[in-house]
Amino acid sequence: MAIIVDKVQKRKDIALSCKEIFFQNGINDxxxxxxxxxxxxxxGTIYEYxxxxxxxxxxxxxxxxxxxxxxxxxKLDALSTxxxxxxxxxxxxxxxxxxxxxxxxxxxxxxxxLNPDSEMLSFQTACSSEYYLWFESIIAEGIARGELxxxxxxxxxxxxxxxxxxxxxxxxxxIVDDLExxxxxxxxxxxxxxxxxx
Numbered sequence: 044m045a046i047i048v049d050k051v052q053k054r055k056d057i058a059l060s061c062k063e064i065f066f067q068n069g070i071n072d073x074x075x076x077x078x079x080x081x082x083x084x085x086x087g088t089i090y091e092y093x094x095x096x097x098x099x100x101x102x103x104x105x106x107x108x109x110x111x112x113x114x115x116x117x118k119l120d121a122l123s124t125x126x127x128x129x130x131x132x133x134x135x136x137x138x139x140x141x142x143x144x145x146x147x148x149x150x151x152x153x154x155x156x157l158n159p160d161s162e163m164l165s166f167q168t169a170c171s172s173e174y175y176l177w178f179e180s181i182i183a184e185g186i187a188r189g190e191l192x193x194x195x196x197x198x199x200x201x202x203x204x205x206x207x208x209x210x211x212x213x214x215x216x217x218i219v220d221d222l223e224x225x226x227x228x229x230x231x232x233x234x235x236x237x238x239x240x241x
Contacts, residue, residue: 124190
């Protein structure tokens with residue numbers, strides 16, 4: 044009787060098995076041979092499941108983002124103010140618990156910028172859209188609860204984009220000294236204007 048392989052699970056298992064060597068070596072020094080050895084499979088098997096090593100990074104990011112989203116949703120549900128929720132949303136860019144995912148995210152962005160593969164662009168677009176809709180719903184809930192002024196919705200894209208923009212600036216320049224502090228100062232200033240004073 045033939046063994047039935049769950050190809051989706053096998054792809055995940057291979058990707059996650061090489062996560063640690065990726066963090067040790069980075070994508071440039073990572074080889075398919077190392078990945079195969081780490082996964083306990085032959086090089087041919089790697090190519091059955093992935094186009095290249097960038098595709099493996101894509102899969103790792105996909106898995107880890109889904110896991111993180113579950114945790115973030117739980118944390119967001121426990122917060123009471125829109126400002127707290129917006130600040131939590133931006134923690135990805137500076138928190139210690141997200142160091143590995145941020146490293147993967149940087150690699151993923153650089154791959155996407157240098158070799159815009161349609162699948163990766165679609166994934167990036169889908170992720171960004173999902174996060175934006177999530178963020179937009181946080182602002183909309185704040186307006187509906189009478190916590191934020193109606194015009195707060197006009198600031199949604201800017202508030203959403205500032206975290207990533209400052210993260211990229213802090214990664215490639217010395218302009219942003221303390222990302223957490225500067226993001227919090229920005230959000231505090233914005234919410235001073237957007238919150239309904241009671």
